[in-house]
Structure formats: C-alpha cells, structure tokens
Amino acid sequence: MPSNEEISRALETIVTLMEIRGDEHYRVLAYQRAAESVAAAGSPVSSLDDPKELPHVGDTTAEVIRNLVADEMPEVLDELMAEVPKGLVEVTRLPGVGPRTAGRLWKELDATSVEEVANLEASQISSLKGFGKKSAEKIVASAEKYNSEERRMLLHTATALGDRLLDFVRNHPATEKADLAGSLRRGKETIGDLDIVAASSDAKSLAADFAEAEFVTEVVAHGETKVSVVVVGSDGGVDVDLRIVAPDAYGSLLHHFTGSQAHNIVLRERAVKMDINISEYGLAKADEPERNYIPAETENEIYEKLGLAYIPPELREDSGELEAAEKGELPDLVEVRDIRGDLHVHTNYSDGKGTIESMAEAAIELGYEYLVFCDHSQSLRVANGLSPKKLVEKNEAVRKADEKYGGIRLLCGSEVDILKDGALDYEDSLLADLDFVVASIHTSFQIGEKAMTDRMLRAINHPHVRTIAHPTGRVLNRREPYEVDVSRLIKEAAATNTALELNSYPDRLDLSVPYVREAIKAGVKITIDTDAHDESALSFMKFGVTQAQRAWAGKGSVINCLPREEFEEYLKSGK
DNA sequence: GCCGTTTTCGGCCCGACTGTTTTCAGTCG
Known part of the structure; x- marks a missing residue:
C-alpha cells in the first residue's frame, strides 16, 4: 500500500508535468490542493472508503488516488508521461526555473533534463524572446552545480542555525521585534529553508546589513522589505528569507510567513466570503476599490476578526484546524512542562555514555518525577546488549540508586528486541521483574509487510510490553521505514492497552505525525x-512534544504526563 | 478540477522581487 507521502508525491508529479505542458491554471491548482490534502490527512488514504472524504478532492482526483492506491497508473499521469519528458520535472527544481521556463527550454531548445540544460550555451538561451544574458547564464550555472539529492535539515539543526541568524536580526539597532517563522515555527520534522520576520521602522538598513552579514555566501534577491540569501549550514548552503514590516503590522507578517501556505489559502478564502482581504500587511474591506489594509499587531487579532479561536502554529496545515477553531474544538495541546518523566533512556551498561547516576541527576535537573532505564537486550551485540545476568545486576544498581535519590523515582526497564519471529529477547520471568518494558526492532528489517506486521502484533500482544519504541524504524535522510501496516498496529495497541512511542530523537521522530494522530x-x-x-x-524531549502537538495531542494522551502516583498506579495495574 | 449562508456556474489568496521590459510574466513563498 502506498503511503500518503507517496500518493502525494505522485500527485505533485502530475502537477509539475501539467504546468510544463501549460494546462489551465485552476485545473493544475486543483491537483496541487489534492496533493496537499493527502499529505495533511490524519490517517492513511489507502484505508479510506472514499478519497472524496478529503477536502479538495473531487470525482476526478479521487479516481486518480484510487488508481495510485491500487498500484495502477492513472490515465492522466500515463498521458502526461507520454507527452512531457520526465527529466523536466527536475529542471523545474533549478533555482529561478519554473514550469514555464522548463517548457520553453524543452520546446525551443530541445533540452529535456538538467544535464542537457547544463550542456546548453548561455547564448542559445539568451537568443530566446524574453531571456537576457543574465538569466541565461544563471540557468546554465545552476544546472551545472545541481545536486539531485534533496537534503532537508533536521529540526534541531535548523533550530540551531535559525537561532544564530535570529540573534543577528534581534541585535540590529533597527529591529524592534523578530522571530523565526515558516516550517521551523510550525515544528515540521525536517526543514527546507528558513524564514525570519522582523518589525522595524527602518527596514532598509536592516535589509542591507543582513545582506552583508558575514554568514551570507550569496544574495539571491535584495529589495526594500525582503532579502533572500544563502548562508553556510552544517551540510551545504541554506536558503534564508528575511521579511520586514512596520511594527504595527508585525502580527500580519508573522502569520503570513508562518504558513503553511495551504492554511493561509483556506483562511483567506474564508475571509473573502466575509468581505475581508488578508495579506501580510493586515486586513482590508473587500468592497473598497483601493485595498486599505488595517494592520494586525498580533496574530490573535486576525483569527478574532474571522470569528475563530487562536490556532497554534503547529496546527496550521489545513487539516481541519479552521473547522475546529470555529466550533471551539481545538485541542488543549501537550506542552514540554506537562512531561513528568522519560520512559526510555540508555546508560553505559549498554551503548549509552551516561551512568545511572549521571542520567538521574540530569533528569532531576529537568524536574522529572520518574525515569526508566531501558538498555538494549542480549541479542543486540552491536549495542552491547545486556545478558540476563547483567540485566539483573543493573536492576540492583538502579534500585540502589532509587533509594539514594529522593526526588525522583528510578525504574528498571529494558528496550527488548523483538526477534524475527516476534518473540522477545528475554524470558518472560526476567521481563516480569521489570517495571516497564519497551519493545522494538533493530534487526531483520526486510522481511516484508505481512511478516513484519505479524511480528510486531505478537510483541504488542505480549503481556509485559508496555510500549513499542520507534515503531516504523525510519531514520530521516538515511533510512526509509520498514514495511509494516501501522494502522493494524494501532488497532491492536488500542485493543491490548499497549502504548506506542513517539521517539524524540531528531533523526527519528517516529511515529510520524499522521500515525500519532490516527493512534490518538x-x-x-x-x-x-x-x-x-x-x-x-x-533535552530532545521538546522535539517529540512539538511533533505530538502537530498530531493534535493533549496531555491526556501521553503516558509520561501522568503525575508520579498515577504513573505508579498505571505500572501496577498491568495491561 | 473543486466548490456552495448570494451561486450547480463562475468564481478561485496575496504580494515581493527580478529581468526584460516600457507594463509585465515568471518565480517564489
């Protein structure tokens, strides 16, 4: 079964090919919105009775989605592939090159791939109507250095870089207020580029100084209120946009550049029906000939004017948040301060660096009320998995430490491997002696969806397993999730009172948002x-919490938001 | 192609910047 991400990507391909072909704008837009709708869907589209249940999906796009789910080639895609060379999709990813340009390079110069564009002479391009020397050279140059590997930054890398740039902007004398916006503010698990917004009554000087800052390697665009630059990241160049408005319109700007674009569009469409136009400068009455924007100093004013409750950035994905805000049904999201303990940490007994004591002290520092030590189990030799004897020894050390530290409850756990057949890596008698058992997969990833699902269902049904760690095994930018029917795992977890983990490691963030939402x-x-x-x-906890917020989670859905006594009750009562 | 508190037909979010242009198309977010 294709994932929502795969279905959405296929629809995006249709969009790009249509654009290159020159299809009618609103037809293309409809496919674009269907693609976004699938990406934002709260549960797997493949398990939907009818794709038309999704917003922005009608008869035609529903049929395309049904084809994709059934692994059949949709007619429209078949047609497009026969007509438009596929290599052009990549050509549109060149900076400054869109579908129009790609289409002309193909039709007028016969270039159908990035490589063929790189092999063109700039003079060939500049001889076309509407192209000059400058743009011709830019196109060839960007094709020459094009790297097909799309790398998005992990959330913690982007946060670190963003904070550095934000410091620069905030410390500028002309800056009154500044924030990171875009997908970073929404807490997406990976970040493509950075958006910074600022309030200043001297936008010009801030824009100029930002463009000349030492971290800038290239200025892509530089106007009076907007600067686009490339800065040095830890892994190549990162695109950064800085937008500046007058202080009284700061809320409008922050909202505009926080997005998502899909959220802004549905919000503005809703506003138009109320005869209000919304832009980054404010709200205007639609019936006036000149748009006379009344600035919003805070984001809240915008939602208020539309009769909506304030929508936190993490929910702004056009996935039902407007309806919920209208009805007053937005979730009361879990916060980092609601977290009372960490249920899955390692020590130097297996592959961790910290000791029981040092980890406990760090947890006390965070104000935690409990901490569960889950080192690896015996068969995971690469991670120095504990033999049964060693586990018993460690449990004793944990219990001793528990007596030593009064303020925190230290508990015995294990991250026990789920073996290839679904059996666990320790005898039941040993597991029974633990306070909390986390089960997970580290080996035999490629056994196929059915075998993997059965294997994990067996673990979920084990009486001692309380949660399944990193349930899909993905490692962002490095490893795809293994094939498993997560929806079935969710059903079984619900039936057996087993939890599922949202692993906060920035390169895991596993489960992903749609599945967490489905699970909740x-x-x-x-x-x-x-x-x-x-x-x-x-400290990675904040990334996991952000992801939980994106999945609409309240603290009631999170085990480790339970106060200590209730958590101990939960442990005692079993599954 | 999608959608409906004017509408089942006729609309569809909004603006900055660039390059190539004498008024705008294309790209980007």
Missing part, C-alpha cells in the same frame, strides 16, 4: 521518549 483518535496512549544515550540528549 483510536484511543491509543503515546509515550514521548528521548531514547537518550547521554545526559544532553534528554
């Missing part, structure tokens, strides 16, 4: 754990 809807409890292998990694 099904009544499954989530454990937000850091999987920390040293003291500093305990």
Whole structure:
C-alpha cells in the first residue's frame, strides 16, 4: 500500500508535468490542493472508503488516488508521461526555473533534463524572446552545480542555525521585534529553508546589513522589505528569507510567513466570503476599490476578526484546524512542562555514555518525577546488549540508586528486541521483574509487510510490553521505514492497552505525525521518549512534544504526563 | 478540477522581487 507521502508525491508529479505542458491554471491548482490534502490527512488514504472524504478532492482526483492506491497508473499521469519528458520535472527544481521556463527550454531548445540544460550555451538561451544574458547564464550555472539529492535539515539543526541568524536580526539597532517563522515555527520534522520576520521602522538598513552579514555566501534577491540569501549550514548552503514590516503590522507578517501556505489559502478564502482581504500587511474591506489594509499587531487579532479561536502554529496545515477553531474544538495541546518523566533512556551498561547516576541527576535537573532505564537486550551485540545476568545486576544498581535519590523515582526497564519471529529477547520471568518494558526492532528489517506486521502484533500482544519504541524504524535522510501496516498496529495497541512511542530523537521522530494522530483518535496512549544515550540528549524531549502537538495531542494522551502516583498506579495495574 | 449562508456556474489568496521590459510574466513563498 502506498503511503500518503507517496500518493502525494505522485500527485505533485502530475502537477509539475501539467504546468510544463501549460494546462489551465485552476485545473493544475486543483491537483496541487489534492496533493496537499493527502499529505495533511490524519490517517492513511489507502484505508479510506472514499478519497472524496478529503477536502479538495473531487470525482476526478479521487479516481486518480484510487488508481495510485491500487498500484495502477492513472490515465492522466500515463498521458502526461507520454507527452512531457520526465527529466523536466527536475529542471523545474533549478533555482529561478519554473514550469514555464522548463517548457520553453524543452520546446525551443530541445533540452529535456538538467544535464542537457547544463550542456546548453548561455547564448542559445539568451537568443530566446524574453531571456537576457543574465538569466541565461544563471540557468546554465545552476544546472551545472545541481545536486539531485534533496537534503532537508533536521529540526534541531535548523533550530540551531535559525537561532544564530535570529540573534543577528534581534541585535540590529533597527529591529524592534523578530522571530523565526515558516516550517521551523510550525515544528515540521525536517526543514527546507528558513524564514525570519522582523518589525522595524527602518527596514532598509536592516535589509542591507543582513545582506552583508558575514554568514551570507550569496544574495539571491535584495529589495526594500525582503532579502533572500544563502548562508553556510552544517551540510551545504541554506536558503534564508528575511521579511520586514512596520511594527504595527508585525502580527500580519508573522502569520503570513508562518504558513503553511495551504492554511493561509483556506483562511483567506474564508475571509473573502466575509468581505475581508488578508495579506501580510493586515486586513482590508473587500468592497473598497483601493485595498486599505488595517494592520494586525498580533496574530490573535486576525483569527478574532474571522470569528475563530487562536490556532497554534503547529496546527496550521489545513487539516481541519479552521473547522475546529470555529466550533471551539481545538485541542488543549501537550506542552514540554506537562512531561513528568522519560520512559526510555540508555546508560553505559549498554551503548549509552551516561551512568545511572549521571542520567538521574540530569533528569532531576529537568524536574522529572520518574525515569526508566531501558538498555538494549542480549541479542543486540552491536549495542552491547545486556545478558540476563547483567540485566539483573543493573536492576540492583538502579534500585540502589532509587533509594539514594529522593526526588525522583528510578525504574528498571529494558528496550527488548523483538526477534524475527516476534518473540522477545528475554524470558518472560526476567521481563516480569521489570517495571516497564519497551519493545522494538533493530534487526531483520526486510522481511516484508505481512511478516513484519505479524511480528510486531505478537510483541504488542505480549503481556509485559508496555510500549513499542520507534515503531516504523525510519531514520530521516538515511533510512526509509520498514514495511509494516501501522494502522493494524494501532488497532491492536488500542485493543491490548499497549502504548506506542513517539521517539524524540531528531533523526527519528517516529511515529510520524499522521500515525500519532490516527493512534490518538483510536484511543491509543503515546509515550514521548528521548531514547537518550547521554545526559544532553534528554533535552530532545521538546522535539517529540512539538511533533505530538502537530498530531493534535493533549496531555491526556501521553503516558509520561501522568503525575508520579498515577504513573505508579498505571505500572501496577498491568495491561 | 473543486466548490456552495448570494451561486450547480463562475468564481478561485496575496504580494515581493527580478529581468526584460516600457507594463509585465515568471518565480517564489
């Protein structure tokens, strides 16, 4: 079954090919919105009775989605592929090159791939109507250095870089206020580029100084209120946009550049029906000939004027948040301060760097009320998995430490491997002696969807397993999730009172947002754990919490938001 | 192609910047 992401990507391909072909704008837009709708869907589209249940999906796009789910080639895509060379999709990814340009390079110069564009002479392009020397050279140059590997930054990398740039902007004398916006503010798991917004009554000088800052390697565009630059990231260049408005319109600007674009569009369409136009400068009455924007100083004013409750950035994805805001049904989102403990951390007994004591002290520092030590189990030799004897020894050390530290409850756990056949890596008698068991997969990833699903269902049904760690095994930018029917895992977890983990490690963030949302809807409890292998990694909790917020989670859905007594009750009562 | 508190037909969010242009198309977010 194709994932929502795969279906959405196929629809995006249709969009790009249509644009190159020169299809009618609003037809293309309809496919674009269908693609976004699938990407934002709260549960797998493949399990939907009718794709038309999704917003912006009508008869035609529903049929295309049905084809994709059934692994059949949709007619429209078949047609497009026969007509438009596929290599052009990549050509449109060149900076400054869109579908129009790609279409002309193909039709007028016979260039159908990035490589063929790179092999063109600039003079060939500049001989076309509407192209000059400058744009011709830019196109060839960007084709020459094009790197097909699309790399998006992990959330913690983007946060670190963004904070550095934000410091520069905030420390500028002309800056009154500034914030990071865009997908970073919405807390997406990976970030493509950075958006910074600022309020200043001297936009010109701020824009100029930003463009000349030492971290800038290239100025892509530089106007009076907007600067686009490339800065040095830890892994190549990162595109950064800075937008500046007068202080009284700051809320409008922040909202505009926080997005998502899909959220802004549905919000503005809703506003138009109320005869209000919304832009980054404010709100205007639609019936006036000149748009006379009344600025909004805060984001809240915008939602208020539209009769909506304030929508937190993490929910702004056009996935039902407007309806919920209208009805007053937005969730009361879980916050980092609601987290009372970490249920999955490692020590130097297996592959961690910290000791029981150092990890406990770091957890006390964070104000936690409990901490569960889950080192790896015996068969995971690469991670120094504990033999049964060693586990018993470690449990004793944990219990001793628990007596030593009064302020925090230290508990014995294990991250026990789910073996290839679904059996666990320790005898039941040993597991029974633990306070909390986390089960997970680290080997035999490629056994196929059915075998993997059965294997994990067996673990979910095990009486001692309380949560399944990093349930899909993905590693962002490095490893795809293994094939498994997550929806079935969710159903079984609900039926057996087993939790599912939202692993906070920035390159895991596993489960992903749509599945967490599906799990919560099904009544499954989530454990937000850091999987920390040293003291500093305990701070990754904030990334897991952000992801939980994106999945509409309230603290009631999160096991480790339970106060200590209730958590101990939960442990005692079993599954 | 999608959608409906004027509408089942006729609309469809909004603006900055660039390059090539004498008024705008294309790209981007």
